[in-house]
Amino acid sequence: MVSQQEYTASQPVLGAVLIKEYFFARCWFKTHHIFIFKAEPILLLQPLLIKRGAEADIYIVEWNSKKAVSKVRSPKSYRHPELDSAIRKHRTIHEATFMSAAKSAGVMTPFVHFVDPSKAEIIMEFIEGQNIRDALTPDICYPIGRCAALLHASKIIHGDLTTSNFVINKRLVLLDFGLSYYSERTEDMATDIRLIKEVFTSAHIAVRKAFPRFVEGYASVAGRKRTDKILVNVRKIEERGRYARMT
Numbered sequence: 001m002v003s004q005q006e007y008t009a010s011q012p013v014l015g016a017v018l019i020k021e022y023f024f025a026r027c028w029f030k031t032h033h034i035f036i037f038k039a040e041p042i043l044l045l046q047p048l049l050i051k052r053g054a055e056a057d058i059y060i061v062e063w064n065s066k067k068a069v070s071k072v073r074s075p076k077s078y079r080h081p082e083l084d085s086a087i088r089k090h091r092t093i094h095e096a097t098f099m100s101a102a103k104s105a106g107v108m109t110p111f112v113h114f115v116d117p118s119k120a121e122i123i124m125e126f127i128e129g130q131n132i133r134d135a136l137t138p139d140i141c142y143p144i145g146r147c148a149a150l151l152h153a154s155k156i157i158h159g160d161l162t163t164s165n166f167v168i169n170k171r172l173v174l175l176d177f178g179l180s181y182y183s184e185r186t187e188d189m190a191t192d193i194r195l196i197k198e199v200f201t202s203a204h205i206a207v208r209k210a211f212p213r214f215v216e217g218y219a220s221v222a223g224r225k226r227t228d229k230i231l232v233n234v235r236k237i238e239e240r241g242r243y244a245r246m247t
Contacts, residue, residue, distance in 0.1 A: 055091075055178065056120075063113050063123055071095075073120035088120035091178060096122050098156065098177035105154035107147050108173045129169030136163055136204050138213045143172045145217025148196070152189045152230075153221060155182050161196045163204065190233035193218070197234065 047059035047070055059070040073088040075081075092115065099109045114123040132140060144166060151158055158165075159179030167173045183189075193214075200210040219227040 060126070061123065067126040068113060069110065069124050069126050071122045071124070085118075089117040092117050092120045092122060095177045095180070098180040099124070101154065101156060102151060102174065102177065102180075105156060106150045108171050109177070110173065110175065127167045127169070127173050127175075129167040129173070132163040132166035132168055132172075133203070135168065136207050136210065138207060138209045140168065140172070141200070141207075141210045141213035142217035142220075144196070145214040145219075146221050147172065147174055148192060148214075149218040149221035149227075152192070155184050157181050157183050157188045158192055161192045162199050163196070186230055187233050187237070190230050190237055193230060194234045194237045 047061050049057060049059055051058040056071050056073045059072065061068050061070045073092055075088070076084050079087065096112050096115045099112055102109045110124040110127055112122060112124050115121070132144070144163075147166075148158070148161060157180060158174070158177065159181060160176055165175045167175065181188075196214065197211050200207065200214070204210055215227060215231070222230075
């Protein structure tokens with residue numbers, strides 16, 4: 001026999017976050033992630049801390065008998081408690097929304113199982129695979145370029161486009177949308193590309209033709225004309241950086 005209290009506790013409250021609108025509705029949406037706001041009976045595994053970041057801590061957890069990842073934005077003692085709570089809540093919803101928006105744009109991202117804005121927590125699919133930071137090849141740079149172009153085609157700027165934020169197995173998955181935002185500005189898109197170019201030419205200097213292959217992948221989606229225009233802006237950003245270092 002299952003008590004009424006146990007039965008009630010096991011019933012999750014389901015909802016969905018609509019893209020660009022922080023509106024919560026108690027219904028299913030086939031085209032977006034499902035967010036569950038009452039999850040204690042489902043989250044069973046003792047969280048295992050695997051990474052402590054400046055803004056958030058990453059844990060391995062169990063979700064509905066499957067391995068999952070929990071990202072929790074920890075409180076900051078230097079901020080006023082109410083302000084801190086509001087910032088962490090906003091950034092949690094913001095990131096979950098952009099993960100779903102990227103998926104709609106054609107970029108693979110972890111499936112979001114659960115969002116708890118009050119605790120600043122996102123529980124998402126655990127991606128089995130190898131981090132691109134440790135497995136970069138010229139051939140992988142091509143689909144990375146395609147991912148960037150697909151995001152930019154939907155006016156999404158990733159904000160932290162590095163090889164550390166890609167995982168590959170049978171598919172290429174993009175992670176960490178905490179710094180993402182919407183923009184139509186060519187310079188903002190160029191900033192994304194400038195960052196990953198810098199990563200290619202520093203952390204992956206031994207990988208020959210990494211950036212050219214990235215550009216080929218980008219152009220396969222954005223077109224050559226559009227790509228060349230963005231690359232002009234990339235060079236302008238680089239020139240400003242060199243000038244700043246000289247003065």
